[in-house]
Amino acid sequence: MTGAVRGRTEGVSLALAAAGVGRLAAGSSQVLPAREQMAFTLGFHIILVPFGVAFTFMMLIANYRGLRRHDQHALRLARRWSQVSGVLFAVGAVSGTVLSFELGLLWPRLMGPFGAAYGLPFAVEGLFFFVEAIFVAIYIYGWDRMRPWSHFWTGVPVVLSGVGGTASVVAANGWMNQPAGITVRDGRVVGVQPLRVFFNDAFWYEALHMLLAAYMVAGFVTAGVYAAGMLRGRRDRLHRLGLLIPLTVAAVTTPVQFFVGDVAAREVFQLEPAKFAAIEALPTTGDHVPEVLGGVLVDGEVRYGIDIPSGASLLSGYSPDTRILGLDAIPADVRPADHLVTTVHLAFDVMVGIGTALLALSFWFAVLWWRRREAPENPWFLRATAVSGVLAVLALESGWVVTEVGRQPWTVVGLLLTRDAAAPGGNLWLFFGATVALYAAVGFGTLFVLRLMRRRWQEAERGGDDAEVDDEVPYGPSRARELDRSPGGGA
Amino acid sequence: MSTVAAVVLFAGVLAYAVLGGADYGAGFWDLTAGGAERGRRPRHLVDESLAPVWEANHVWLIFCLVMLWTAFPPAFAAIMTTLYIPLGLAALGIVARGSGFAFRKVFVRTEQQRVAGAAFAASSVLAPFFLGTVAGGIASGRVPTAGLGDPISSWLNPTSLLGGVLAVLVCAFVAAVFLAAEARRRGEDDLETWFRRRAQVTAVVTGVVALTGIAILRADAPRLFDELLTRGLVLVVGSAACGLAALALLRRAAPRQVQGLAVLAVAAVVAGWGVAQYPYLLGTHVSIGDAAAPTATLWALTAVAAAAVLIVVPSMGLLFVLAQRGRLESS
Numbered sequence: 001m002t003g004a005v006r007g008r009t010e011g012v013s014l015a016l017a018a019a020g021v022g023r024l025a026a027g028s029s030q031v032l033p034a035r036e037q038m039a040f041t042l043g044f045h046i047i048l049v050p051f052g053v054a055f056t057f058m059m060l061i062a063n064y065r066g067l068r069r070h071d072q073h074a075l076r077l078a079r080r081w082s083q084v085s086g087v088l089f090a091v092g093a094v095s096g097t098v099l100s101f102e103l104g105l106l107w108p109r110l111m112g113p114f115g116a117a118y119g120l121p122f123a124v125e126g127l128f129f130f131v132e133a134i135f136v137a138i139y140i141y142g143w144d145r146m147r148p149w150s151h152f153w154t155g156v157p158v159v160l161s162g163v164g165g166t167a168s169v170v171a172a173n174g175w176m177n178q179p180a181g182i183t184v185r186d187g188r189v190v191g192v193q194p195l196r197v198f199f200n201d202a203f204w205y206e207a208l209h210m211l212l213a214a215y216m217v218a219g220f221v222t223a224g225v226y227a228a229g230m231l232r233g234r235r236d237r238l239h240r241l242g243l244l245i246p247l248t249v250a251a252v253t254t255p256v257q258f259f260v261g262d263v264a265a266r267e268v269f270q271l272e273p274a275k276f277a278a279i280e281a282l283p284t285t286g287d288h289v290p291e292v293l294g295g296v297l298v299d300g301e302v303r304y305g306i307d308i309p310s311g312a313s314l315l316s317g318y319s320p321d322t323r324i325l326g327l328d329a330i331p332a333d334v335r336p337a338d339h340l341v342t343t344v345h346l347a348f349d350v351m352v353g354i355g356t357a358l359l360a361l362s363f364w365f366a367v368l369w370w371r372r373r374e375a376p377e378n379p380w381f382l383r384a385t386a387v388s389g390v391l392a393v394l395a396l397e398s399g400w401v402v403t404e405v406g407r408q409p410w411t412v413v414g415l416l417l418t419r420d421a422a423a424p425g426g427n428l429w430l431f432f433g434a435t436v437a438l439y440a441a442v443g444f445g446t447l448f449v450l451r452l453m454r455r456r457w458q459e460a461e462r463g464g465d466d467a468e469v470d471d472e473v474p475y476g477p478s479r480a481r482e483l484d485r486s487p488g489g490g491a
Numbered sequence: 492m493s494t495v496a497a498v499v500l501f502a503g504v505l506a507y508a509v510l511g512g513a514d515y516g517a518g519f520w521d522l523t524a525g526g527a528e529r530g531r532r533p534r535h536l537v538d539e540s541l542a543p544v545w546e547a548n549h550v551w552l553i554f555c556l557v558m559l560w561t562a563f564p565p566a567f568a569a570i571m572t573t574l575y576i577p578l579g580l581a582a583l584g585i586v587a588r589g590s591g592f593a594f595r596k597v598f599v600r601t602e603q604q605r606v607a608g609a610a611f612a613a614s615s616v617l618a619p620f621f622l623g624t625v626a627g628g629i630a631s632g633r634v635p636t637a638g639l640g641d642p643i644s645s646w647l648n649p650t651s652l653l654g655g656v657l658a659v660l661v662c663a664f665v666a667a668v669f670l671a672a673e674a675r676r677r678g679e680d681d682l683e684t685w686f687r688r689r690a691q692v693t694a695v696v697t698g699v700v701a702l703t704g705i706a707i708l709r710a711d712a713p714r715l716f717d718e719l720l721t722r723g724l725v726l727v728v729g730s731a732a733c734g735l736a737a738l739a740l741l742r743r744a745a746p747r748q749v750q751g752l753a754v755l756a757v758a759a760v761v762a763g764w765g766v767a768q769y770p771y772l773l774g775t776h777v778s779i780g781d782a783a784a785p786t787a788t789l790w791a792l793t794a795v796a797a798a799a800v801l802i803v804v805p806s807m808g809l810l811f812v813l814a815q816r817g818r819l820e821s822s
Contacts, residue, residue: 086593087593087594087597089546090546090589090590090592090593091589091590091593093546093549093550093589094549094585094586094588094589094590095586096553097549097552097553097582097585097586098582098583098585098586100553100556100557101556101578101579101581101582102582103560104556104560104567104568104570104571104578105571105575105578105579105582108567108568108571108572108638109568111560111564111567111568111571112564112565112567112568112569112638113564114564115560115561115564115567115568115784116561116562116564116784116785116788117788119557119560119561119564119788120561120788120791120792122557122560122561123557123558123561123791123792123795124795125557126550126553126554126557126795126799127795127798127799127802127803129550129553130547130550130554130799130802130803130806130807131802131803131806133546133547133549133550134547134803134806134807134809134810135806136546137542137543137544137546137547137810137819138543138809138810138813138819140543141542141543141814141818141819142813142818142819145817145818145819146818157806189564189784189785190785191785191787192784192785192787192788192791193787194787194788194790194791423572423575424572424639425572425639426572426575426642431575431579434579434583435583438583438586438587439586442586442587442590445590445594445607446590446594448594449593449594449597449598452597452598453597
């Protein structure tokens with residue numbers, strides 16, 4: 001089927017390209033603001049995704065431990081984490097909604113011709129989003145008001161729907177990289193095989209890779225927050241648990257991710273040769289291809305990089321004789337510009353570099369744990385953990401840069417060029433400006449709110465009164481008293 | 492098959508109009524509740540009754556978008572390339588609203604609450620207004636088949652403005668009824684009166700605007716007007732009757748019955764629009780069949796909708812039951 005699609009795609013893409021040129025001449029294409037806006041809003045939203053998908057899993061571990069071992073500290077941790085995830089889920093839900101609007105506002109010529117196929121995975125995602133939104137609310141607001149174990153179980157659908165939601169959205173992305181299950185006539189989808197669309201060739205490695213990334217990011221960011229607290233002298237049991245639970249999840253996930261990432265890279269080598277050429281910044285096809293670390297592509301030549309002889313050939317095919325297609329194998333009219341190649345290449349290096357550092361941190365943690373069986377207090381380890389969260393986010397963003405920029409100039413590989421997918425008229429710069437301003441306020445507000453919650457928790461801990469602790473937080477039981485304490489309540 | 496998909500899509504629109512609408516309307520009352528001291532208790536009730544449910548209700552919007560772009564992709568593209576101004580503003584309003592609401596719950600200082608609350612409440616009025624203008628633009632046939640319609644007059648026109656104003660009013664009405672019932676359930680009599688009065692005033696204003704709107708539609712969208720008063724007449728009259736009955740029974744009947752009547756009033760008027768426009772998706776020039784995706788896609792979407800009925804509806808029922816029984820609130 002894929003072969004059939006490929007065969008058909010070339011004619012279609014030519015026709016589309018021709019039509020696109022005509023339209024470009026007629027109107028003012030909004031491809032640049034559309035790309036900037038998509039990159040900005042997706043880059044913003046993706047940071048929140050791990051907290052809806054994976055942070056809730058850590059919250060449930062704390063909850064389980066608290067119930068199983070009658071551990072009040074673990075329960076308090078779970079409760080606070082549920083409050084954090086409440087705020088992050090809200091911001092994630094609305095910033096995700098903007099992405100839905102943007103598919104039409106920015107990319108109407110993707111959605112019009114291809115929505116019948118590309119839209120399907122999002123329909124499945126809608127189901128998971130429903131389940132997640134419903135049970136997140138029940139879980140967050142159900143503390144103390146449901147039987148403890150019933151309450152715990154209401155959190156389980158949240159974690160499962162996080163897995164399903166991630167898989168669905170990534171299925172749509174995978175389809176853009178490896179379109180399958182469609183029959184195209186006159187630039188429009190006229191036949192669809194839904195299962196082939198969803199389970200496209202890029203689905204498995206992309207979905208697994210993203211899911212593990214979500215667990216790594218949520219794990220390292222959360223562990224980083226508690227490591228920073230421990231470095232400032234807060235070494236109570238809450239901080240130790242708050243470090244141990246997410247760090248264990250992240251340390252278990254990271255080696256698996258290393259393996260999955262390696263498989264994914266080899267799949268990209270096989271299935272997406274253009275993207276792979278950009279990743280390797282490889283100007284000319286050949287064997288004994290060196291692995292170039294860093295460097296920039298200028299006039300078809302990589303400068304300032306460090307070569308590992310035959311490294312790329314060895315990693316892709318386990319032999320120095322492995323032949324790798326270079327940028328010269330891509331037809332000139334759809335060959336990505338040098339700066340795009342450099343971006344993809346460096347983003348890949350950043351992702352793999354950070355991944356390797358996080359793998360080392362995971363092993364370090366395993367050794368420390370194996371020797372002492374308690375939360376590590378080694379200051380250098382804590383410092384490394386404190387920055388691991390930021391690094392993990394950077395790796396996540398870099399990974400998306402690799403898959404999105406690495407697909408250029410295509411929006412749907414072989415079928416639709418990005419310049420033909422963008423809105424053909426209007427002025428999207430204004431929309432972009434308004435979005436940046438609003439997102440800056442929302443991003444700042446989110447950090448401010450999280451710091452406010454942390455400060456209240458710290459004050460409550462210092463007071464040592466457990467009952468007061470949850471009074472002070474947004475989704476805790478007593479709002480009434482808090483309102484009474486405040487001078488007034490609202491807009 | 493395309494009709495089935497259209498019914499599913501429209502069911503999503505109905506659900507969002509009623510459930511999402513009640514949440515938007517709560518923001519309207521939040522906005523107009525007065526100064527910090529005077530508005531404290533109504534805002535508290537708004538906070539408490541919205542918090543557990545608004546995100547789940549919001550997903551209906553995503554459901555509608557997804558259904559539209561998958562089942563009727565050319566219509567989606569046409570709407571988006573024409574009505575991008577109100578849609579973009581609605582999207583940003585939705586971000587400001589959700590974030591503002593989530594942040595306000597954490598703040599304790601009045602000035603911080605004021606900023607977050609203003610973002611929540613003001614955008615709760617603006618977002619349904621813009622979505623209403625979008626509905627008006629679609630209904631009055633201002634979205635051309637190939638899209639790229641006039642970016643201004645497609646939503647700044649009599650039918651769109653009517654749609655925007657009616658959307659805000661209807662949201663406010665159903666929210667006031669819901670909140671009055673909620674106040675009664677909690678035994679807060681003065682708050683119940685506060686919201687009941689507002690429900691009554693909104694009902695009268697909505698009625699007046701709707702009557703004026705008939706004249707507007709007659710001049711601006713004659714076909715919609717004709718169909719609304721023939722095929723859609725039962726629904727329009729039913730909507731008015733349910734709205735009046737809800738008002739009359741607000742003081743006496745069980746809160747759930749009153750809420751049911753308010754829901755029916757909103758659902759009937761939205762359904763009236765759907766029936767009046769059938770079998771067209773855009774104005775009277777793009778039919779459901781014209782814009783439909785290939786059959787396999789429509790089947791897959793129907794399967795998704797069936798799964799939603801099996802999984803989402805009971806879950807949502809559980810959420811609402813727990814919320815109604817006070818299992819999901821801060822006491």
